[in-house]
Amino acid sequence: MRWAVIRFPGSHCAVDVEHAIDVLRLGEARVLRGDAVSLEGADAVVLPGGFSHGDYLRPGAIAARAPVMAAVREFARRGGPVLGICNGFQILCEAGMLPGALTVNRRRRFVCQDVNLRVERADLPFTRGYRPGEVIVWPIAHEQGRFVAEPRTLARIEDQGQVVLRYSDPGGVLDDRFNPNGSAGAIAGVANDRGNVLGVMPHPERAVDPRLGPTDGARLFTALADVWVGSER
Amino acid sequence: MPHFDVNVLVRLREGTLDPAAEALEDGLSGLGFEGVRTLGIDRRIRLRIEAADARAALASADRMARELLANPVLEDYEISVAGGERA
Incomplete structure (x- = not known):
């Protein structure tokens, strides 16, 4: 399986995505730049985290308009399948490929911690490795991760x-104390209406290696690979 | 081709939580300034645009604002020729 990892100037998490694909033995990760015109036959695309183009203007704004x-x-x-992680999620929103926007955390602090995430959809190519309602642990690291959208967009x-x-919370109950950035609806990840574009603020690629901490992120990548294997048969 | 200096003022839409404005209020209050509210910390982008006339420069700045300079989910914008006419 071929993974295209798109790196813009300042996308420092491309190496984490390459590491995850390598550790999980899920094929070949090819890093492409923002000025690439072709995805070179990729089977999945990952927009990694970081501070693309210095996050100048707004996070992801400049990268979203790259060639x-x-x-x-x-x-x-x-x-x-297109997965945007952290800054990649911001890029997908700025590109209009996902609804809403991500802005400054409620308490204006950079938050860097493991968080509990309740899986709301376990039927997407990205999430088939999880059970509906399961609580998983991935880390977050961001200052502008508060998901906002207009009321009618949120309702939709x-x-x-x-x-x-x-x-x-660890039991899967929504509790404001466990919403680290003040996101509307405690939203940490959103898909497009077809379910093939996913943006997540937490970092699944940093939760794959038991030497480094939680490993709940691995199932996202393995699920995508399983779907790909199925489609190749 | 003449050029025109255009200001694009970008600000958070009314009702959008603005943690930076809240932090500024805390700072002012710490200095003993009372009875003051921060209405916004805006961003002014100054552009020099080559165009046939001021109207064309404003139209071009408006497209730039819609396509990149402001995010309509979060922000409003206002455009004016520096020292003059408003769009």
Whole structure:
């Protein structure tokens, strides 16, 4: 399986995604730059975290308009899986490929910790390795991760089941004290209406290696690989 | 081609939680300033645009604001030629 990892100037988490794919033995990760015009036959696309283009103007704003995004958009239009992590999620929102926006955390602090996430959708290519309602642990590291959207957009994504992950307590109960950034609806991950584009603020690629901490992120990557193997048969 | 200096003022939409404004209020209050509210910490982007006339420069700045400079989910914007006409 071929993974395209898109690196913009300042996307420092591309190496973490490469590490995850390597540790999990899920194929080949190829790092492409923002000025690439082709995804070189990729089977899945990952927009990693970081501070693309210095996060100047707004996080992800400049990267969202980079040349490679035309290819990413076309890949998604054909149904290919696109995963945006942290800054990658911000890029997908700025590109209009996901609804809403991500802005300064409620308490304006950079938050860096493991969080509990309740899986709201376990039927997407990204989440088939989880059980509905399961609580998993991934780390977050961001200052601008508060998900916001206009009330009618929020209502639509809730109605259509586009909320994939929410911040919760360890038992899966929504509790404001466990919402680390003040996101609307405690939303930590959102998909597009077709379910093939997913943005998540927490970092699944940093939760794959038992030497480094929690490993609940691994199942996201293995699920994507399983779906790909199924489609190749 | 003449050029025109255009100001694009970007600010958070009314009702959007603004943690930076709240922090500023805390700072002012710490200095003993009371009875003051922060209405916004805006961003002013100054552009020099080559265009046939001021109207064309404003139209071009408006497209730039819609396509990149402001995020409509979070922000409003206002455009004016520096020292003059408003759009």
